[in-house]
Amino acid sequence: MEALLSYGFLQRAFVAGVFIAVACAVLGIFLILRKDAMIGHGLSHIAFAGVALGLFLNVLPLAAALAVAAAAAVAVMKLKDRAGLHGDTAIGIFSSLGLAVGVLLASMARSFNVELMSYLFGDILAIEPIEVGLAVALAAAVLLAVGLNYAKLQFMTFDRESAKAAGVRVGRLDTLLMVLTAVTIVLGMKVAGILLVAGLVVIPAAAGLQVATSFRMAVRASTAVAVLSVAGGLALSLVLNIPASAAIILICFSAFAVLALAKGAKRGFLSGQK
Amino acid sequence: MELITLRDVTFGYDGAPALLDINLTIHERDFLAIIGPNGSGKTTLVKVALGLLKPTSGTVELFGRSLGQFGDWGKIGYIPQKATHIDPFFPASAEEVVAMALRSAGLVSGREARERVLRALGEVGMAEVRKWPIGRLSGGQQQRVFIARALVTSPRVLVLDEPTTGVDAVTQTAFYDLLDRLNKREGLTIVLITHDIGIVNKHVTRVACLNQRLVYHGSHEEFCRSAVFRDMVIRGDHLVSHEH
Numbered sequence: 001m002e003a004l005l006s007y008g009f010l011q012r013a014f015v016a017g018v019f020i021a022v023a024c025a026v027l028g029i030f031l032i033l034r035k036d037a038m039i040g041h042g043l044s045h046i047a048f049a050g051v052a053l054g055l056f057l058n059v060l061p062l063a064a065a066l067a068v069a070a071a072a073a074v075a076v077m078k079l080k081d082r083a084g085l086h087g088d089t090a091i092g093i094f095s096s097l098g099l100a101v102g103v104l105l106a107s108m109a110r111s112f113n114v115e116l117m118s119y120l121f122g123d124i125l126a127i128e129p130i131e132v133g134l135a136v137a138l139a140a141a142v143l144l145a146v147g148l149n150y151a152k153l154q155f156m157t158f159d160r161e162s163a164k165a166a167g168v169r170v171g172r173l174d175t176l177l178m179v180l181t182a183v184t185i186v187l188g189m190k191v192a193g194i195l196l197v198a199g200l201v202v203i204p205a206a207a208g209l210q211v212a213t214s215f216r217m218a219v220r221a222s223t224a225v226a227v228l229s230v231a232g233g234l235a236l237s238l239v240l241n242i243p244a245s246a247a248i249i250l251i252c253f254s255a256f257a258v259l260a261l262a263k264g265a266k267r268g269f270l271s272g273q274k
Numbered sequence: 275m276e277l278i279t280l281r282d283v284t285f286g287y288d289g290a291p292a293l294l295d296i297n298l299t300i301h302e303r304d305f306l307a308i309i310g311p312n313g314s315g316k317t318t319l320v321k322v323a324l325g326l327l328k329p330t331s332g333t334v335e336l337f338g339r340s341l342g343q344f345g346d347w348g349k350i351g352y353i354p355q356k357a358t359h360i361d362p363f364f365p366a367s368a369e370e371v372v373a374m375a376l377r378s379a380g381l382v383s384g385r386e387a388r389e390r391v392l393r394a395l396g397e398v399g400m401a402e403v404r405k406w407p408i409g410r411l412s413g414g415q416q417q418r419v420f421i422a423r424a425l426v427t428s429p430r431v432l433v434l435d436e437p438t439t440g441v442d443a444v445t446q447t448a449f450y451d452l453l454d455r456l457n458k459r460e461g462l463t464i465v466l467i468t469h470d471i472g473i474v475n476k477h478v479t480r481v482a483c484l485n486q487r488l489v490y491h492g493s494h495e496e497f498c499r500s501a502v503f504r505d506m507v508i509r510g511d512h513l514v515s516h517e518h
Contacts, residue, residue, distance in 0.1 A: 033364060151377030158364055158374065161354045162423075165324045167347030168378050212365035213407045 010234065013124045013244070016132045017230040019139035020187045021200060021248075025226035026146055027184050028205025029218050030177060033157045039076070039178070040201035042091035043185045046072040046098030048194045050186070051119045052105035061119065062134065062186060069182035072098065077178050122193030122245030125237065135187050142180050149173060154215055191230070192245040199249045204229065207256035210263045225255045275302045276338065277431050277463055278323050283332035285315075285322050292318045294487045296332070302430070305457045305464045307474045307494075309506075310484035316467045317355055317435055319484060324352060324433065337430075348379045351424025353417075355435040355467070360416070362409035369395065369404040372423045379427050394426040395419070398452060414445030421452070431463040432456065438470075450477050 031037050047065040054064030072094050079090040106116055118126070127135070146153065155163040156170050164170050181201070188197035208222025233248030240247075278300040285293040292315045300306055308316050321327040323334055325341045336344040366374075372391045376382065382390060395401045398418040408416060417437055424432055434453075438446045454477055456462040468474065474481060474494065481497040483490035483506070490502040497503050 033361070151374050154366075154370075155374040155378045158366060158371065159354075159360070161326065162352055162375075162420075163378065164326055165347070165350070165352040165354070166375055166378060166427075167345065209363070209365060214367040214405075215365050215370050218365040 009125055009127075010238070012127050012129060012132045013234055014231065016127050016135040017124055017191050017234065017248075018227050019136045020184070020191050021204070021226035021230045022223050023139040023142040023184045024188050024197075024200045025204040025208070025222040026143060026219055027177070027181055028201040028203075029208065029215075029222055030146075030153055030157055031181065031201065032205050032209065037202050037206075038088045038091050038198075039073075039181055040185055041198035042076065042088070042095035042098075043069050043073060043182050044189065044194045044197045045095035045102075047182075047186050047189060048119070049098040049101035049105070051189070051194070052102040052116060055115060056105045056109050061115075062131070062190070065119075065186045065189065066183060068098075069186050070179050073178035073182040074175060077174055118193075119189055120194050121243060122189065122191055122196060124191045124234070124244050124248075127190055131190060135190065138183055138187055142184055145176065145180055149176065153177065192248060196245050196249050199252060200226070203249065203252040203256050207252070207259045210256070210259040221259075225252065225259075229255060276300070277302055277336070278465070279335040280319075280323060281333045281335075283322060283329045283334065285318060285327060285329045291486060293322065293329075296484075296488050298482060298488055298491060300431070300463065300465060302463055303457070303461050304480050305453075305478045306466065306480045306482060307478040308465065308467045308482045308484060309469070309471075309474060310489075314485045316484055320352075320433055320435055320465070320467060324350065348427035349430045351421075351427065351429035351432040353420045353424055353432075353434045353437055355439075360408065364407075364409060366408050367405050368400055368408055368411065368419045368422075371408050371419055372426050375423045376426045390426055391422075394422040397425060398422045412445075414442065414449065417445075417449060418452075425456075429462070431465065433465045435467045436469065437466070453477065 028037075028040075031039060047069040050065030050068030051061040053068060054061035057064070076090045076094050079085060079093070083090070085093075152163070152168045152173055155166070156168055156173055160170060184201065185197055188200045191197070192200045204226035205218075205222040207225045208218045208220070211221050212218030229248050229251040232251045233244055236242065236247040236251070237244035276299050278298075280296050280298045283293055283296040284291070296319065298319075308319065310316050318327065322329050323336075325334070325336075325344075334341050337346065337349060369391050372394055373387060376387050376390060392401060392404065395404050398421050400415060400418050400422060403411060403415065408419060411419065420437075421432075432453075438449055450473060453464055453466070457464050466473070466478065475498070478494050480492065481490065481494055482488060483497070483502050490497060490500060492500075
């Protein structure tokens with residue numbers, strides 16, 4: 001293990017992966033409880049268009065994806081509010097649009113298809129030092145923004161109407177949450193890839209919610225699952241020579257399955273006691 | 275002192291009128307019941323008064339300030355209709371539910387916040403279950419936790435929208451005794467939307483009867499002698515009467 005950690009590329013992957021995974025896990029709790037879990041999936045597809053646009057225009061793909069995903073996150077919210085669309089309809093519209101634009105740009109410039117693949121499936125072990133710095137800074141900014149608005153986000157998620165009556169500006173917080181999710185999804189692309197990043201947002205949070213009896217416990221448990229999944233996934237990837245993104249998500253799912261089964265067993269045990 | 279004042283307030287949903295020309299003033303220490311048939315605009319009235327809905331015309335003042343200028347939301351505690359219809363799996367303990375209101379208001383933090391949360395839960399008799407997940411509490415216990423959440427910011431007025439729907443009779447009695455105590459001993463102004471004429475008769479000091487327009491507003495004693503009351507009882511008007 002010590003020898004493994006002496007590799008610079010592994011250190012970079014671990015540091016960036018942990019910061020991003022923690023941001024994903026914390027945001028995931030709010031998104032699941034708001035019944036907005038699919039926003040991560042939708043925004044990842046929209047980010048695909050941003051990456052393709054960045055490669056097409058020869059600008060930093062992550063920066064292009066960030067701009068496109070953040071703008072789309074706000075647009076999804078506005079569309080839901082103003083067009084009165086139900087549930088995930090706005091997400092479905094924008095995710096399809098994102099994929100269509102991404103595929104179109106990729107077909108117009110065939111030369112960057114290989115690079116695009118690394119964004120589709122993630123390539124955390126190839127992360128550059130500058131990308132680590134960007135990931136750590138942005139993930140820390142996301143966590144800081146959540147921390148500063150923690151009670152308000154919690155209140156709004158639990159009881160929107162009461163929060164509004166208590167003077168919480170729920171519209172502004174909705175926008176903040178969506179933009180933070182867009183930033184986190186774009187960061188997570190490097191860890192898990194466009195196709196799997198939604199799992200990094202949803203699965204650790206869903207796992208944490210299996211065992212949580214308080215909000216604080218939910219945040220801690222989902223963060224622990226996320227960090228352990230990144231560490232375990234990176235180790236498995238090196239030892240078994242398998243893609244890190246797949247290994248991370250599979251460990252996330254394993255943790256979810258274990259905690260869900262444990263919860264079921266505990267319930268069965270308790271009901272058997274009655 | 276006038277805490278909530280509505281002047282010539284009219285409101286409609288997509289053009290369909292819900293409130294027409296409402297003039298209503300709620301004074302300090304009032305225990306006001308808002309009654310009326312289903313669809314008469316009771317919940318809408320409260321939402322307009324609290325700034326959750328914008329009136330089509332007319333003005334609303336809270337503590338002498340227009341809604342746009344008012345910012346001291348900690349002075350108002352609100353428990354919406356179906357407050358207990360929460361996600362039963364939401365991972366929040368009773369004390370977290372109370373704390374979220376206090377911390378959102380940015381009033382206090384740290385140790386003082388914990389003490390105030392505990393005090394508020396103690397006031398409604400819920401201190402012992404403070405670590406329990408909110409979804410595991412009974413409807414009556416949840417309602418008490420929501421009152422603690424409304425009280426923790428030390429409000430001057432408490433607004434409750436049909437707070438005991440689906441709660442058993444014994445718990446209802448304890449609940450209204452608590453409201454009585456808060457009103458009479460602590461001087462808290464209470465605004466209560468209810469269908470229960472038994473509660474109106476036993477607890478409140480003033481009545482506002484609504485049917486899109488304000489058809490009656492005055493003391494409880496006068497209300498019982500009024501034609502409005504007789505008509506409501508004769509018509510039924512979805513009123514119920516429980517012994518409390």
